[in-house]
Amino acid sequence: MHPAILLAITLSAAPPGVDAGRRLFNDPGLGKNGVACAACHATVKDEAKDGDGLLRAGHSLFGVARRPFWRGDRERRLHRSLADATDVCVQIFQGGEPLEGADRINLARYLSTLGRGKKRSPALVLQPALEADLDYDRPQYQGGDASRGRALFYQACHACHPHGGVGLGPAVAGLGVAEVAQAVREGNGLIRGSRKAGAWMPAYGQTRLSDDQVADLAAFVASLPKK
């Protein structure tokens, strides 16, 4: 074969396992609750510009393999590798078992292709989502705009609470503003402990939803007739 053709083939083919890893990333059957990685993480650099319009609980994983550490674990003791950091989501948010063998390797390989060419990515800095005294009955969450909240709800919440009704999560229609704000800020699982593994509502920090956006969402949910 002509060397140029060989080179072209080598350049166009994804490294082994990457395609399999991408399928795992998008596979709702990866864990037990039918939620794919892709439901909670975009893969583009600029979600506002290049995203698909959904507003996900987790941050984009663009450049994730080049972050110095994950989940705030500066010493990299708890999460030594990207696959270790991923297992937390598999177990907590998808109700699955830590990945093993080829799946473990291939998913990490796919994640390593996100943001290729960039030298180093900054570590993810998470803004605390919780209210210090766990009091959500505050003015900042009151008086939201239900029509803006409606649009946000379909971008961020509809996947698990279809039209405010029962889906992966329970029906939320008609709940009070403070209840909604608390669920969004605290989630359930990491902080309060969940009854059903893999059915844990993720928390949304300030960098995912601002106080004003939470207020708008809460106004919309509260305005829905109870189901």
Ligand code: HEC
């Ligand atoms: C139900 C939502 C949800 C699902 C499903 C989910 N994640 Fe996450 N993930 C999160 C949240 C929330 C965080 C916390 C950090 C953030 O806001 O991105 C996180 C954090 C991470 C981190 C650490 C990022 C860092 O730099 O600290 C990695 C890596 C990750 N997820 C990968 C995955 C992969 C791969 C899958 C599928 C196997 C997955 N996640 C499934 C919500 C989810």
Ligand code: HEC
């Ligand atoms: C990945 C799936 C998922 C997404 C996305 C999600 N939720 Fe949830 N939500 C759940 C699950 C599961 C529960 C039940 C948690 C538990 O108590 O076990 C829940 C619980 C709740 C509750 C508490 C219901 C009650 O009766 O106590 C509220 C309110 C709520 N969610 C609102 C929202 C809003 C608003 C959004 C969008 C910002 C949202 N959720 C996004 C899965 C999700």
